Amino acid sequence: MNAPSNYSLTPTVGRGMVAGRPDIAGTRHMASAGHYLASLAAFHVLEDGGNAIDAGVAAGLALGVVQSDLVNVAGVAPIMIKLGKTGEVVTISGLGWWPKALDPTLFQREHESHVPRGILRQIIPAAPDAWLLALERYGTMSFGEVATSAIRLAEGFVMYPLMADYITTFKKDYAEWSANSAVYLPKGEPPKAGEVFVQRDLARTLRFMVDEESKASAKGGRVAGLKAARAAFYEGDIARAITRHHEENGGLLRMEDFAGYRSAIEAPVSLKFNQHTVYACGPWCQGPALLQALS
Incomplete structure (x- = not known):
């Protein structure tokens, strides 16, 4: 779905009306995302005057809300950027590391060389660091400005058929973890298309990062605010909540893993x-596989 500026809709010519996606054109800017x-x-x-990086971060955060069954605000975020002034293409890794406590032979010894379902497959959340790094290096806005829509959506959006069907299909899997079922199975059942779907804890998490940013930026400016938003996730209450969950449920992530993580610009x-020339992100994602398929 594209959201353009100064858009025009091309009507269907012929007998009757035909439902479908209209042609959309813009003269100032355009944005396209998976929802x-x-x-x-x-x-x-x-x-509001933001640049393409600001807009991309806003879209990525929003996807972590409206497609939280597929992607996640605390997941991964490989980013590719073409710099307008120079034409240079850069990437931000946006993929977390394994916990330091992980024995490299664990999956071979105990899980037949497979990464098992559940908490042991969780890596350090990389997306927040990647988004904040993109904003700091290439953006112009604050985290609070680009996270506004994501917070509002987390407070409630209308459930759509694709997500409702996905949650219904994997109802048994969501029910395995009480934290998941509390969100995705309210009252024990998947939300129906057309119902308002609320993710209060996610909204509260994003708002906490914004609040920490606001306090720091008032004293030290935009970059200080972005660093404070990052610290709120990786060094503060959010990281402590995640690592406490790991400690209580056999996971391996610890505070030192969060504090030491940094996304790389490559x-x-x-x-x-x-x-x-086809560009792709590096070997920490499927970029090389795409290029191999084309070669």
């Missing part, structure tokens, strides 16, 4: 394909 509400979040940022991998 129309994320596109709208990015579009609002662009309309050059992309690339491939000449016909008359074009």
Whole structure:
């Protein structure tokens, strides 16, 4: 779904009306994301004077809310950026590391060389660090400004059929963890399409990061605020809540894992394909596999 500026809709010509996606055009800017509400979040940022990086972070945060069954605010966030002034392409890794306490032979010895379902497969959450690094290096806005839509959506959005069907399909899996079932199985059942779906704890988490940013930026400016938002997640109450859950449920993540994590800014991998250069993120994602498929 695209959210353009100064858009125009091309009507269907012929007998009767045909439902479908209209052609959309813009003259100032355009945003596209995996869900129309994320596109709208990015579009609002662009309309408010933000740049493409600000808008991209807003869309990514919103996707972690409206597609939290597939992606997550505390998940991964590989980022690729083309710098407008120089044309240089850079990537931000946005993929977490394994906990330091993980024995490299554990999965071979006890799980037949497979990563098991459950808490042992969780790596350090990388997305918040990646988004904040992108804002600091290439953006113009505060975390609070780009997170506004995500917070509002976490306070409630209308459940749509695809997400409702997914939760229903995996109801048994969600029910295994009380924290998951409290969100995705309210009153013990999956939310129905058309109902308002609320993620209060997620809204509270994002708002806490914004509050910490606001206090720091009032004294030290924008960059100090971004660093405070990061510290709120990786060094404060949020990290403590996650690591406490790990300690109580056989997980391995600890506070030192959170405190030591940093996303890296890296050059992309690339491939000449016909008359074009195709860029992709590095070996910590599926980028090289895409290029191998094209070669």
